[in-house]
Amino acid sequence: MIEFVKGTVEYRESDYVAINVNGLGYQVFVPNPFRFEEGEEVYLSTHFVVREDAQLLYGFPTRSERDLFRLLLEVSGVGPKAALAMLSGMTPKQLISAIQLEDLKTLTKLPGVGKKTAQRLILDLKDKLKKLAWGYSESTLPLQENSEPPSDFSARRDVIAALLALGYNEEEADWAAQEAEKSAESSLSTEEWIKKALQLMMKK
Structure with missing residues (x-):
């Protein structure tokens, strides 16, 4: 498992960046590759996908965005390419808010997301996001008292x-x-x- 990649952006393509890590080039698929500058040093939290015909590496500026990507993959019918497109079309905050508010109109504006997929996103993820305290739709977030050492x-x-x-x-x-x-x-x-x-x- 590749947990992260730290290196320099060698060049950018329409759906990935090439990261130079001590002379070794990694092809990393990212949301909105052109937000990165060539020559910029980056640290990307990654998700590694192994298929019969390919090994693909997906990267994100923060672990939270990477973890949201993984949650999207848990939705029936949503693969890595579709999940990446969602995170390219909206910020994580906007996407989470749309799911929590059951905003089908906003979700169906995402590339490749029809009404059925939007409904599955809401059905599968709304409660999970709430449980994980990803409450972006709220102006303030209450703290839960916890006397036990948190580790998860x-x-x-x-x-x-x-x-x-x-x-x-x-x-x-x-x-x-x-x-x-x-x-x-x-x-x-x-x-x-x-x-x-x-x-x-x-x-x-």
Whole structure:
């Protein structure tokens, strides 16, 4: 499994970027390749797909966007190409809001998404997104008290949700949550995790 790729953008094509990693070139399919500049150093969280006829690597600027891509793949009839097109047509925030608000009109504007696919997105993902605390449709996100040490993805989303509610963007919140977890000497409660993440953001 390839978890991430860090290197320099060698060149861009219509659906992928070529990343130079110490002289080795990786073809990484990304949403909106031309948002990256040639010569730019990038860090992409990746999803690796192995098929009988190909091995494909998909990359995203944040782990959260990569995890949303993986959630989209859980929907019946949605493959990597379709999921990538959705993330190219909308920001993660817009896509999640449309699903949570059951906004069929907005979802069907995405390339390759008809009414049936839009309905499956809502049916399969609305509750999952709520459970994972991806509540972008709300102006504020309540914190759930948790005295047990959080270790799973859902707990991390609670921390990120709290940071988003305080005005940080998705990339900043994702970075702070990860760094706080990595730098902790022992398991953290959700409240401790949030405090440590805020301390890191103030020092940044």
